[in-house]
Amino acid sequence: MPNREANTAVYTVGVDVGDRRSHLCVLDTQTGEIVEESRIATTPAAFERRFSGAGPMRVAVEAGMHSLWIGRVLEACGHDVLVANARKLRLIYADGRKSDRVDAENLARLARLDPRLLSPIEHRGEVAQAHLALLRSREMVLRTRTKLVNHVRGAVKPFGVRFARCSPEIFPSRVRELLPEALVPALAPILETISSLTERIRSYDRELETLSREIYPETALLRQVQGVGPLTALAFVLTVEDPSRFETSRAVGAYLGLVPGRHQSGESDPQQRISKRGDEMTRRLLVSCAHYVLGPFAQDSDLRRHGEKIAERGGKNAKNRATIAVARKIAVLLHRLWTTGEAYEPLYNADRATA
Secondary structure, three states: OOOOOOOOOOEEEEEEOOOOEEEEEEEEOOOOOEEEEEEEEOOHHHHHHHHOOOOOEEEEEEOOOOHHHHHHHHHHOOOEEEEEOHHHOHHHHOOOOOOHHHHHHHHHHHHHHOHHHHOOEOOOOHHHHHHHHHHHHHHHHHHHHHHHHHHHHHHHHHHOOOOOOOOOOOHHHHHHHHOOHHHHHHHHHHHHHHHHHHHHHHHHHHHHHHHHHHOOOOHHHHOOOOOOOHHHHHHHHHHHOOHHHOOOOOHHHHHOOOOEOOOOEOOEOOOOOEOOOOOHHHHHHHHHHHHHHOOOOOOOOHHHHHHHHHHOOOOOOHHHHHHHHHHHHHHHHHHHHHHHOOOOOOOHHHHHHHO
16 A cells, blocks of 8 residues: 655646546646646556656546546556545535636645545455446346336326236236237337346346355355345445455444434534435445335344334434434444354344343
8 A cells, every 4th residue: 555644756646537538737746836737538548658657656536437447557557546535525526616627736736735635535446346337237227127117007097007016027927918009019119128127137136146156255144134135245245345444343334324424513513314425226225124124024133123212212204214223233234244254143132131
């Protein structure tokens, strides 16, 4: 890991990344004077040509679609790379004079002054990123299928037809014979698409199950928790990637955006909604697990009792608060099981209290 406390690089560079071209601002680290302002194509070859062979630099780039490969190219060229957290850079996105040139200069000056001002993040590995793309692709196909099913249901209502509830898997076969004759040319192809999407989802599920079993066996530890299935376990492992980077398991809840935000000033410290930072898909999967834990089919457990205790307090949105609290507990529990390798005991706390 590069030493980012003392900047020994001769030059500090800020890169405002665009989809086609990126703006560079190069500062003399000692004086802070602008040495170079230029633009280069946003391609691996262009970045390698510009930065290979140069002396060690500290390069700041804002997190985004291209920051993953840019960081790898620059590190391969021997430079110290800072991937700035875009959520924390109010100096940039709230600037009334915002431009690519100004953004690049601000990144460079912040990196020269103190890297912690950028709240730098660490990208996950390329393999984990590729496997996470499988999960995201499955989710996108699932959403598309849901939209098509809803479209068919809505299209037949003006013709006086209403389909009974059924699972998306059997929806095409169930409703194909019930379509109004006038809508067959329009909706029959959509039903075929829904069937093909269902097959694609099943294919993704088989591939992800194999991935979990052969490459990520630690997911078996996480699946001990009732309600945590193979998708949630794999998404959690791929999102966290390295459990040792969290000092405590409690930090995982904040990392996934499941803790309330805070806007304290003086005596004012109003209650905030959860921050919703971190990976949206993993957070949503954990919330789904919490719904199951608090639902009618889950067994008794410490997680369930914790949620019920919060829900019993009543008040506005008590059930939602209980669900989020349980999702946060699940995240902490999964990290704990992963790091310790312990067997999960659903009523561990309750049994200790009784003893």
